[in-house]
Amino acid sequence: MTKVNKSGHSPVQVLGHPLFQGMPPPMQQVLLRDAAVFHVQAGEVLFREGEDAVEYLYVLDGHVEVLRHTQEGQDRVFQIFQPGQLLAETAMFMTHGRYPMEARARGDAVVQCLKRSGITELVAAWPELALRLLTRLSDRVYHRVNEIEWLSDSTAAQRLADYLLRLPCDHAGIVRLPLTQRQLAAHLGVRPETLSRLLADWVSQGLITGARRDWALHDPAALETLVQSARRSF
Template sequence: MNLDTLRNCPLFSALDDAQLAEAAADMRRVPLAAGNALFRQGDEAQRFYVVDSGVIKLTRLSGDGEEKVIEMIRPGESFAEAVMFMDAKRYPVTAQAVEDSVVLGLTNRRFFGLLRDDNRLALRMLGQLSMRVHGLVQEIEKLSLHNATYRLVNYLVGECERSNSTRLTLAAPKQVIASRLGITPETFSRLIQRLRSEGVLELRGAELTVNNLGALRDYLLKE
């Protein structure tokens, strides 16, 4: 069994080889075609997951039935691990493949046993979950305190910094990214066109090139 994806996931970085093998003893490899759901909001939760390839979006339905994208999970990242600590063992979100993807499913029961036996591992996981919560809080602040231009530009700058490149392949269709940013697809397209007309970026299909990263960052100071 190839455990490289798990070894490269921050959640598992504190495990030695024996612990990693134990965690993966009943690991399930799950291929998902684009658009297929791995689980839905309210389903019973017995596993958490690591993305091996592709992109998974986590969504939640609002009170009026509107779908909101909460996170987009990429290769090497884990999701749904916090559910093992909840009293109600049910997924609070829906997980759906944005593109053809493969995820690795690990049982909550087995991993929780490792946490119980190794306090250092438990503290490591607590730190990872805290960092994720902190990141989401920061994201909520940006979405609630800033306008649509700032949200889109902040996203694009973050993607450039994540990939260390100004040539990007958008991780999801524009409507998914727009939902993640709390704007409409029409607003997303209008803002992209504005940035294109100003020569800041170019977009062909899903391929986006930032011509002037400095100018893009300047928008964050203006808005």
């Protein structure tokens, strides 16, 4: 992939991230050593699953999705990263030294690439960073455990309702799906036909209206009631 620096974004913006706030100036220089800001076009792959994990990314503008390709040839999107978020920083510490997923620009985006050598050096030099990373990883492990339990104990309807309720909505109560319906079905662990049937059933019940990616939630309270019985309190 060819990366072309077209951005006026400053590399020091990453210092505002919670992991790096308050970092002493000499260590900031280590963090930013050989860092660069790049513009990437929609659909460009920033790194592929299995490649050597030599750098991690900070999203300055646009969105970056991380995904894996299923055996059926579909894209399973695990997360979409927004401006101000880091991705692949934990891959810098994996024993196999490879990226566990693929990262791809979702529309045009601006990212900052930071080197593995910098963050691994800083963990030894600044214990506060090690503690913050440990907290970050612990929270992620807990989140993933809850996700696994949720997928095994909840129904398809509960998973879809929970997903819709977590999306930002405009003043008219309309949410926009960031995934295609096929990708969403894979993300929720349901068959595409099941997802289509659920949406059609909820339309007929007057809970929602819409098509493709844009949906109006007419009765969020009913969806919340559906989810509440299966959702953990923390």
